[in-house]
Amino acid sequence: MKPVRKITATALPLDRSDVDTDQIIPSDWLKRVERTGFERGLFSEWREDPDFVLNDPRFSEARILIAGPNFGTGSSREHAVWAIQQYGFEAVVSPRFGDIFRNNSTKNGLVPVQVSADTARSLLDCVATEPATQITVDVERLTLSAPAAGISAEFPLEGAVQHRLLEGLDDIGLTLLHTEDITSFEDARPAWMPSLA
Amino acid sequence: MGRTPSARTLSEKVWDRHVVRQADGEPDLLFIDLHLIHEVTSPQAFDGLRLHGRPVRRPDLTVATEDHNVPTDDIAWPIADPVSRQQVETLRDNCEEFGIALFEMGSPGQGIVHVIGPEMGLTQPGMTIVCGDSHTSTHGAFGALAFGIGTSEVEHVLATQTLPQQRPATMSVTVEGTLPVSCTAKDVILAIIGRIGTGGGIGSVIEYRGEVVRSLSMEGRMTVCNMSIEAGARAGLIAPDDTTFQYLEGRPNAPAGPAWEAALDDWRSLRSDDDAAFDTEVVIDGSDLVPHVSWGTNPAQVAPIDGAVPHPDGFAEASSRDAAARALQYMGLAPNTPFKEIPVDTVFIGSCTNSRIEDLRVAAAVVDGRRVRPGMRAFVVPGSGAVKAQAEAEGLHEVFKAAGFDWREPGCSMCLAMNPDKLSPGERCASTSNRNFEGRQGKGGRTHLVSPAVAAATAVAGAFATPGDLR
Ligand code: SF4
Numbered sequence: 001m002k003p004v005r006k007i008t009a010t011a012l013p014l015d016r017s018d019v020d021t022d023q024i025i026p027s028d029w030l031k032r033v034e035r036t037g038f039e040r041g042l043f044s045e046w047r048e049d050p051d052f053v054l055n056d057p058r059f060s061e062a063r064i065l066i067a068g069p070n071f072g073t074g075s076s077r078e079h080a081v082w083a084i085q086q087y088g089f090e091a092v093v094s095p096r097f098g099d100i101f102r103n104n105s106t107k108n109g110l111v112p113v114q115v116s117a118d119t120a121r122s123l124l125d126c127v128a129t130e131p132a133t134q135i136t137v138d139v140e141r142l143t144l145s146a147p148a149a150g151i152s153a154e155f156p157l158e159g160a161v162q163h164r165l166l167e168g169l170d171d172i173g174l175t176l177l178h179t180e181d182i183t184s185f186e187d188a189r190p191a192w193m194p195s196l197a
Numbered sequence: 198m199g200r201t202p203s204a205r206t207l208s209e210k211v212w213d214r215h216v217v218r219q220a221d222g223e224p225d226l227l228f229i230d231l232h233l234i235h236e237v238t239s240p241q242a243f244d245g246l247r248l249h250g251r252p253v254r255r256p257d258l259t260v261a262t263e264d265h266n267v268p269t270d271d272i273a274w275p276i277a278d279p280v281s282r283q284q285v286e287t288l289r290d291n292c293e294e295f296g297i298a299l300f301e302m303g304s305p306g307q308g309i310v311h312v313i314g315p316e317m318g319l320t321q322p323g324m325t326i327v328c329g330d331s332h333t334s335t336h337g338a339f340g341a342l343a344f345g346i347g348t349s350e351v352e353h354v355l356a357t358q359t360l361p362q363q364r365p366a367t368m369s370v371t372v373e374g375t376l377p378v379s380c381t382a383k384d385v386i387l388a389i390i391g392r393i394g395t396g397g398g399i400g401s402v403i404e405y406r407g408e409v410v411r412s413l414s415m416e417g418r419m420t421v422c423n424m425s426i427e428a429g430a431r432a433g434l435i436a437p438d439d440t441t442f443q444y445l446e447g448r449p450n451a452p453a454g455p456a457w458e459a460a461l462d463d464w465r466s467l468r469s470d471d472d473a474a475f476d477t478e479v480v481i482d483g484s485d486l487v488p489h490v491s492w493g494t495n496p497a498q499v500a501p502i503d504g505a506v507p508h509p510d511g512f513a514e515a516s517s518r519d520a521a522a523r524a525l526q527y528m529g530l531a532p533n534t535p536f537k538e539i540p541v542d543t544v545f546i547g548s549c550t551n552s553r554i555e556d557l558r559v560a561a562a563v564v565d566g567r568r569v570r571p572g573m574r575a576f577v578v579p580g581s582g583a584v585k586a587q588a589e590a591e592g593l594h595e596v597f598k599a600a601g602f603d604w605r606e607p608g609c610s611m612c613l614a615m616n617p618d619k620l621s622p623g624e625r626c627a628s629t630s631n632r633n634f635e636g637r638q639g640k641g642g643r644t645h646l647v648s649p650a651v652a653a654a655t656a657v658a659g660a661f662a663t664p665g666d667l668r
Contacts, residue, residue, distance in 0.1 A: 016520075016523075017516045017519075017520055018395055018495045018520060020495070020632075020634050022613075022632065022634040022635070022636065022637050023634065023635060023636075026614075026636055026640070027613045027614050027615045027637075028614065028615070030237050030265075030615060031237075031266070031278075031280040031281055031283075031284050031615065032280070032284075033240035033241070033244075033283060033284055033287045034241070035241045035244065045635065045636050045640060068516060069396060069516070070395050070396040070399075070429070073395055073396070073399075073429055073495075074331065074426070074427075074632065074634060075330075075331050075632075076238065076329060076330055076331040076345040076346060076347055077237075077238065077347075078238070078241075078329075078347035078348040078349060079348075081347070096396050096399055097399075098399065098429060099399055099400060099429070099431050100331060100345055100346065100347055103346070103347060103350065104347035104348075104349065104350075107347065107349035107350070108349065158224065158363055159222045159223075160222060160223045160224055160361075171349070171353055171361060172249070172251070172352065172353050172356050172357060174361075175226065175353065175356075175357045175359060175361065176356070176357060178217070178218050178226065179357075181217050181218045181226070182217055182226075182228070182254075182357060182358065182359055185217045185228050186228070186255075186358075189228075189230075190459070190460075190463070191456070192452035192456035192457075192459060192460050193230060193321070193324070194230075194231065194318065194319050194321060194324075194450040194451075195257045195258060196256075196257050196258070196259075196260060196298045196450075197257035
C-alpha cells in the first residue's frame with residue numbers, strides 16, 4: 001500500500017443516502033478474478049443516466065467523493081473500494097459508513113472521512129454550486145478543510161489505522177511479527193473445537 | 198442495584214476469549230476459529246498469498262464452497278458463462294494448491310456458505326467465524342461472533358488465522374411477548390430493521406433477546422441474525438440454549454461423548470451477565486407484529502402487508518423523503534396503493550435468509566393442493582444439497598412441483614444477479630432473500646422482501662398475500 005498523507009483536490013457531490021455497495025459496483029463485475037480494471041464498473045448502472053453526476057464534466061478532475069449518510073452499506077465486496085480508487089478517488093466523505101466498507105477502505109489506502117451531517121450537507125451544497133472548490137483531507141492532522149467555502153472539520157481514525165495509512169504499512173506483515181503469540185493461543189484451544197483435519 | 202464492573206455482554210465474552218494480543222492504541226488481534234470461503238471474494242486473496250510466498254496457516258479451520266455463480270437449473274459441469282466458470286475453477290485450483298476442503302457444485306455437502314456451516318455442525322457457540330461475505334452474521338444464531346470481511350481481510354485470515362479488529366459497541370434488541378401465529382422470524386427482523394434503520398447497528402454487535410427470540414427455532418434465529426447486516430450491524434448473535442444444543446447434538450462436526458459434556462459446560466456460560474450494560478438498548482413488542490413487506494430499495498423501507506405503499510410526504514426528514522421518492526420511482530409504485538393489490542411477476546423462495554428445511558416446509562404447507570397463479574414465475578431453491586435431500590425425502594418437492602413451482606439445485610440463485618437466475622427490467626418479485634437494493638436481482642428488477650409464508654401465498658394469489666388471505 002502506498003502511504004497517504006494529504007489530499008488536496010476538487011470533489012464530486014453524490015447527494016444520495018444509503019449508497020450500498022451493490023450500487024457502487026453491481027454484481028456482474030464481481031466475477032473477475034483480478035484486482036484491477038474495476039473503474040469501468042463504478043456506479044455502472046447509474047452511469048447509464050446522462051444526468052448522473054459522474055457524467056458531469058465539471059467534476060471530471062475530482063479526487064474526493066462526497067456522499068450522504070450510510071455510504072458503503074450492504075455487501076462486503078472489496079471490489080467497491082477497488083472501483084472507487086481505480087476510478088481516481090483517494091478519499092470518500094460521508095456522515096456514516098458501512099463498517100466493512102470502512103475497513104476495506106483503509107486496507108487499500110482509500111481514506112474514509114466521517115464528518116457530521118451538517119458538514120456533509122454544506123460540502124455537498126458548496127461543491128454542487130462551485131465545482132472548482134479545493135478540499136484538503138489531511139491524514140496527519142485528521143482534518144478536512146475547504147477554506148474558500150469556510151468549511152473545516154475534524155474526522156476520526158483509529159491511531160493504528162492512521163499510522164498504517166501514513167506509513168503505507170501492510171497488515172499481514174505486522175501480524176506475522178506476532179506469530180509466537182498466535183502459536184501459544186492455538187496450543188491452549190480446547191481439543192473439541194471443530195477442525196477439518 | 199449497581200452494576201458489577203466486571204459484568205460483560207455475550208459478545209464481549211466471546212471477544213475476550215479470542216484475543217491473541219492486546220496493545221495500547223492498537224486493535225485487538227483476534228483468533229479466528231472458522232474461516233468460510235467462496236468463489237467470489239477469495240481469488241484476489243489467494244493471489245496475494247502467492248505474491249508474498251505465504252502459506253495458509255490453518256487449512257484445517259478453512260472450508261470452501263461454491264454458491265454465488267451456481268446455475269440452479271442445470272448444475273452439471275461446466276458452467277456456460279465463461280467468466281463464472283473461471284471464478285469457480287480458480288477456487289478449485291486455489292483449494293487444491295493450499296490444501297483446503299471444498300464442497301463442489303453437485304456434491305452432497307455443497308450449498309450456500311451460511312447454510313452448510315451450521316448443518317455440518319461446524320458453527321458452534323462461542324466461536325469466532327468469518328467469511329468474505331456480509332451475511333456471515335447468520336452464524337451468530339448459535340452464540341458465535343460471526344462477521345463479514347473484505348478480501349484483504351480474507352487474505353489476512355488465510356495467512357495468520359487472526360484479524361486485527363476494533364472492539365465493537367454493544368446493542369441489545371429485545372423482542373418481548375408472544376409472536377402471533379401469522380408471523381415468522383422474517384417478519385421479526387424486517388420489523389426490527391424498519392425500526393432502527395439501515396444505519397442503526399453500525400459499529401455494533403446486536404444481541405437479540407426476549408421471549409420471542411427464545412421461542413424461535415434455530416432456523417428462525419438464523420433468519421434473524423442473517424439480516425443484522427441490513428441494519429448496519431457488524432454482527433448479530435443470540436445466547437445459546439437448549440434449542441441450540443439440541444440442534445447441534447449428533448451433527449458431523451459437533452463434539453461427541455465426553456467432549457460433548459465438556460462443550461456443554463462451556464456453552465452454558467455463554468450469556469450476557471444480568472447486570473451487563475449495552476451501549477444501546479431497543480425493546481420491541483412482538484405480540485402485535487404483523488407480516489411485513491418491503492416497498493423500497495433498502496431493507497429499512499418496509500411496512501405491514503395489510504397497509505399501503507407510503508407517501509414520501511409522510512417522512513419527517515428531508516433525506517428520507519428524497520430516498521422514498523427515488524425508491525418509489527425505481528419500484529414503479531404509486532403512493533397509497535394497498536400492497537394486496539400490487540401484482541407480482543415472480544416469486545423466489547431461497548437464499549441464506551430463508552432456504553432451510555423449515556422455510557420450505559412452511560411454504561409447501563401453504564401451496565399444498567393449490568396452484569401458482571397462471572403467468573407467474575415461481576421457484577424454490579434449497580440452500581444446500583442436504584436441505585434438498587431432506588425436502589425430497591419429505592416429498593416437499595412434489596408439493597411444489599404440483600403447484601407449479603420450479604424445484605432447483607442449491608445455490609444463491611436469484612438472491613443476487615451473478616448466475617442465470619435474474620429479473621428482467623421492471624419485473625416485480627416477492628423474494629425471501631435479504632436485499633432489495635436497485636438491480637440486486639437483475640438490472641431494473643424490483644424486489645420486495647417477504648417471509649416464505651407470504652412468498653408462497655403471493656405465488657397463489659398473484660398479488661401480495663398472506664396464507665390467511667387464500668380461500
Ligand atoms: S444467498 Fe444471497 S446473501 Fe446469501 S451468501 Fe448468497 S448471495 Fe449472499
